[in-house]
Amino acid sequence: MKRSRTAVLTASVLAAACVATGTVVATATADPGPAAVATDGDPVTHAENDRVPEGAAWTQHYFPSSDGSGTELHADVLLPEGLAEGEQVPVIMSAGSYFGHSGETENENHPHTGPSDRFNDLIEGTDLFNRGYALVMVDVRGYGGSTGCLDFAGPGEQADVKAAIDWSANQPWSTGAVGMYGKSYDAITGLVGNNLNQDALKAVVAQEPIWDLYRNIHSNGVPRTTITNTSNSYNKIATLPQLPDDDPRYTANAKYEEAHPECLLDNTAGYQTGDPQSQYWKDRDFAEQAKGSDTPLFVTQGFLEWNTEAEAMQEYLDNHQGPQRGWLGQWDHKRGNDRAADGRLEMGREGWFNETISFYDQHLKGIEPSVQYPNYSVQDSNGTWRAQDDWPVADQSVTVPAGRGSYVDDGAENGPTEENTFTTFSEPVQQDTRITGTPRISLDTEGRGNAMVQLYDVAPDGKAVMFDEQVTVLGSGTTTVDLKSTEWTLPAGHSLAVGIGSIQPGGAEAPFRDWIDSPSRETVKVNDARLDLALDNPADDTATEGGRAVWLDTYLLLNTKQLPIGAPSFTLPTGTP
Secondary structure, eight states: OOOOOOSOOOHHHHHHHHHHHTOOOOOOOOOOOOOOOOOSSSOEETTTOTTSOTTEEEEEEEEEOTTSSOOEEEEEEEEETTOOTTOOEEEEEEEESOOOTTOSSSOOOOSSOOOOOTTHHHHHHHTTTTTTOEEEEEEOTTSTTOOSOOOTTSHHHHHHHHHHHHHHHTSTTEEEEEEEEEETHHHHHHHHHHHHTOTTEEEEEEESOOSOHHHHHEETTEEBTHHHHHHHHHHHHHTOOOOTTSOHHHHHHHTHHHHOHHHHHHHHHHHTOOOTTSHHHHTTOHHHHTTTOOSOEEEEEETTOSSSOSSSHHHHHHHOOSOEEEEEESOOSOOTTOBOTTSOBSSSOSOHHHHHHHHHIIIIIOOOOSSOOOSEEEEOTTSOEEEESSSSOOSEEEEEEEEEEEEEOSTTTTOSOTTTEEEEEEOOOSSOEEEEEEEEEEEEEESOEEEEEEEEEEOTTSEEEEEEEEEEEEOSEEEEEEOOOEEEEEOTTOEEEEEEESOOOOBTTBTTOOBOOOOOOSEEEEEEEEEEEEEEOGGGOEEOSOOOOHHHHHHHHHHEEEOOOOOEEEOOOOSOO
16 A cells, blocks of 8 residues: 655655655666567567566456446466466466556556566566466556556455456466465455455465555544545556557556546545445455455564554454464565665565465465474564464453543644643563553543553663554543554563553654644543553564564664653563463
8 A cells, every 4th residue: 555644754764665655766768669569369478578577478358347337357467488278377366556557656667568567576586487377467446457446445346356366267277276465555455355255265465454444544533644645646546647559458448537537536535434334444344354264364564564554453363264374573564575775674584485485385286385484473572583373472461550640632732741641651570571462442531632542662761662552532431442563572671651642743753643633622531541461471482583674773763762750550460370
């Protein structure tokens, strides 16, 4: 998913943000001359069109969506070059918005048409075609060579995913076994695919998805800038001009949104729907829809994400009943194979493509893995990795008092003050204590306004790292909200602090805080606050390979401050009960 931010970033953070969102800087290239354009029955190879990956044969296809709407979907298909007539291969399929021939998010000034290179890293990293797989890239409605009004992960797009799975499974060159692959937007469609319970779908690899669209765009009633920025971004992608040498059918389909401006207006209006119980958001609650699903699932999630945050993640995984694998840790919006400018792996762990192709071999070909990979490889807040069979794993679940007090919901224009926030502290923990899973807070309040809840890891000298935060609209009574899922270890001697107050604005020190709150200017009285936590003792961790995520140090730089330590008001249990 592409998220724009209104805050001014430092140069280093802006560079990281561009990489994370997949922003492409358009550069002109020399025109090598006319290139062959694929059709349904006439495949094109790299020798005929340099945009086709080496070892592949490219064809284009059109087929209807599954909802009877008349929407026509376009697919670029890459088969192993030289595949014999009658020979069949399993299919890796990705469905989404980023496969347009002229570019992913903007016109990339390609000299001629050809299939998207969005997942050329997967092709090269797994040696995909030599290993006997096909890659199918499907434009969901409204994008690339597909018709129809764009419908981000809604019923229409879910119908497109269903059609894409069935179509991929039923081609003469397909074994009938389909796996889905994606990151961000096309990771969301992977979750959608799992929820559809299609027999042909044998495995899903979803990197940095959104687990529930409402919770990403409206935080418990507080909208984000994404209510306009995201729709604007995708409206732009849907109206990108395609290339002059595209085939006529593709060109005609690509102009659908231009000919139907109501599609763009409806898309924008949908994001701004405020009622979480509306059908619009119910249709996009992927965590709820995952109940009973059982497709083998391999996910990644950065707990320090600023784009596709770890919200509703635990609910989704709990509702999913099939085999699960995951890389979870302290990164932002990255792929498993992404590297920083200095060559370091962004997530810190080697072997993304080896593990991915092993996962596909197992579930699409029935080949038992030659390496026993952990179900979950999890990076802690100190940058170390551990292996575990499930996530989260906790020794105990506890409820602790998070204090009482009052604050003025003034929007914290002058920063956090004693008037607009209050903070409570735990006794220092006696041993390393991990907070895992999804913290939940219940607030018994009087008054109307907004609340921001922040969790801090506080050292004895008062140096504090904010490692989790969430906001909500409040009314008198009890409000219970989930914070973002987390993995954070309080070192022995450190305290947990809980800050409750008005929503703090973004800015240079908080460039990714983008809530659009409407302060009530009223005093909110918190009569009682209760924090539910899952705690684990790191002493019995099983170590696995991996280094420190690149983003972790940048995050610490942006989110560490001096916090005056108050008298402790609660204690975190330590050890196994």
